[in-house]
Every structure is written in structure tokens, then in C-alpha cells.
Amino acid sequence: MKKGRQGSLAVFPGSFDPITNGHLDIVDRALAVFDRVRMAILLNPEKQPLFSVDERLALIREAWRGNPRVEADTFSGLLVDYADRVGASVIIRGIRAISDFEYELQMALMNRRLDPQIETVFMIPAESYSYVSSRLVKEVFQLGGRVSDLVPPVVEKRLREKYGAPVRAGRARRKA
Ligand code: PNS
Numbered sequence: 725m726k727k728g729r730q731g732s733l734a735v736f737p738g739s740f741d742p743i744t745n746g747h748l749d750i751v752d753r754a755l756a757v758f759d760r761v762r763m764a765i766l767l768n769p770e771k772q773p774l775f776s777v778d779e780r781l782a783l784i785r786e787a788w789r790g791n792p793r794v795e796a797d798t799f800s801g802l803l804v805d806y807a808d809r810v811g812a813s814v815i816i817r818g819i820r821a822i823s824d825f826e827y828e829l830q831m832a833l834m835n836r837r838l839d840p841q842i843e844t845v846f847m848i849p850a851e852s853y854s855y856v857s858s859r860l861v862k863e864v865f866q867l868g869g870r871v872s873d874l875v876p877p878v879v880e881k882r883l884r885e886k887y888g889a890p891v892r893a894g895r896a897r898r899k900a
Contacts (some may be wrong), residue, residue, distance in 0.1 A: 731759030734814040734845070735807045737799070739781050740765050741773040742879045743787060744861055746853035750818040751794060753847045758814065760793050767800040774862055774886065787876040804839035815844045821856045 736756050740763060741749060747763070763784050765777055775783065777798055784796035799806035807815060815835060815868045827899050832844035849856075856874050865871045865883045872880055 732814070733760045733762060733810065733812040734758040735762050735764050735810065735812040736764060736816040737764045737803050737806075739768070739771065739773065739858065740773050740784065741771075741858050741883050742783050742861070742875065742882070744853070744856050744875050745873070745878070746818065746820065746849045746856040746857055748787060748848050748876060749849040749853055750847050751788075753849075754816045755793055757845075758771070758816075760795060761809065761816065762795040762812065763799055764803075765798045765893045766803075767798050775882070779882065783876075783882060783886060786878040791868070796815060802838060804842050808839060809843050813842055815842060817844060817846055819846045820849060820856075858886075865875065871893055 727785050734757075736747075736751060736817055738747070738756060743763075751761050751763065765784075767777060771773040773780070781796050781798065784794075788796075797810075803815065807813070815832075817832070817880055819828055828844075831857065832846075835842060835844060853874075861871050861879075862883070865880075866887050871883070875883070
């Protein structure tokens, strides 16, 4: 593992549209192993994100405010080239369920073929986040469901600004 003056650096790439508590949980786990974690947002002109790249960067920075070991950045092109450029020899990815595994394995093996110096490390989030995805969070919020345990408060606030307050928010309901 490359160890520079500033210690080990792991890149955690993704779309992060928006970040969820599952992503934060993965970063927490990565911080137990690496000195710094850089959340790197893919600039993907083919996707129509809900949050702009600048908004997503701001959400990551806000969620980790006060923790200098977590950084936010963007990248385009090959992930391994980005990792190499910033001096990271580890890529972090989260695996929530077996269904994630096939896609993640393909990516990890392709990245290894592209650059054998860079290792992919899979981390497993807390079980309570095993069903949480950015896509579902957006869908549930948009349809009036509660997402407050699934995303950091700043994300919920920004969702409210985009979509308005969830319609079902006031209803009393059983705890899951
Ligand atoms: O959060 P996502 O959308 O599952 O993240 C996917 C991501 C950004 C990790 C992946 O699409 C990626 O690394 N893209 C960069 C392009 C690249 O390097 N492709 C070849 C390796 S598979």
C-alpha cells in the first residue's frame, strides 16, 4: 500500500446522488483501516442526477464537516487512473447483498486488469442499511415516505427543498 507523508489514502467512488447513511457507514469502516478516505463522484454526462455535482460535493462535505480525514472530489475517465493520480492504491466499495456482488466483482476484476497495483476492498455496511440505496431514498421521499433514519439530516433538508415536505410525514405509524 502506498504510504506517503499523509498516510494511506483510499478512494470511495460512486454517484452519491445523494449520499445515504449506508455510504457514511462504509466510510466509517474504511476510516478504521485507512488514514484518509476520499469520496469521489463520477462525472457522468449520460446520467440525469437529482443533485448536481456541486450539490453532491456540498452534501458530502457538510455530512463530514469537522472530519479532516474525509475528502470529497470528482473524477472522470478511468477510476484507476484517478486513483493513481491522487496516490491511492485502494478502492473501497460497499456490498449490501449478494445481488451487489456480481457487478462489483466484474468492476474489481476489470480495475485489477487495468492496474494491478490498485486493490479493491469490499466493505459490508450495518445490516440496517442493507436495503438502502440512493435510488430508493429518492423514490420513497418523493412519494411521501419518511427517510430520516436513512440519510444524514442535511440530505433530508435538501430533499425537502427539492420536492417539498413529504405528504405522509405527520402520520403516526408502527415502528419497523
Ligand atoms: O455508485 P455507482 O454508480 O455504483 O458507482 C459506479 C462507479 C462510479 C464506481 C463506476 O461506474 C466507475 O468506476 N466508473 C468509472 C469508469 C471506469 O473506470 N470504468 C472501468 C472500470 S469498471
